[in-house]
Amino acid sequence: MTEVFTYTACRQLSQMFFAIIFFHISEYLLAIMFHGRSNVRLSSLLISKNYLLAMLISLMEYAIEIVFFPSLKEYWWISNLGLGMVVVGEVMRKLAIITAGRSFTHLIKIHHEEHHQLITHGVYRFCRHPSYCGFFIWSVGTQIMLCNPIATIGFGVVVWRFFSQRIPYEEYFLRQFFGSEYEEYARHVPSGIPFVR
């Protein structure tokens, strides 16, 4: 029993830490690649207080459950499904960043800059917000990978609410920058976040 417990915790937690470290370092490096070192702040690591709190709560849930309900963590098909979601979400987000290039900024642009072009090709052909869709899949996937039922629901609700408010705000400016071109794009391509038009 102890051996299984150790293997399970070691494997699931190391997958989690690798996923987090890879996600943030690659975000930072891509930001430097497209915007130059002098234009990139540490905020491009995308680590906020709320994010740290959410990750801490998820690790607390994991610790409590692996001690009191260890069998909950032994559903390997669920954990592997989560791992698959982490990979798919990560690939989707990074494809979005690489496709949009300089048009992709971590902060929402509220003034039109010359180099900012409307991107509608690559992954942007399938949804208007592939990086948000990728992050949504990635973040919920991390909790499914840990077999954390409460944090899975919590992450899903919080991340969905965050993007359901951010998308209309972001698109208000995209409509100002690109006018009818963006209207036409938005008419034919879904947002990529469930139930967000």
Ligand SMILES: C[S@@+](CC[C@H](N)C(=O)[O-])C[C@H]1O[C@@H](n2cnc3c(N)ncnc32)[C@H](O)[C@@H]1O
């Ligand atoms: C964090 S990026 C997210 C981009 C997009 N929402 C996504 O999920 O892939 C935010 C910046 O991308 C820009 N942006 C969003 N969609 C865009 C598009 N289709 N073409 C060009 N810029 C876009 C916005 O103006 C904003 O400054």
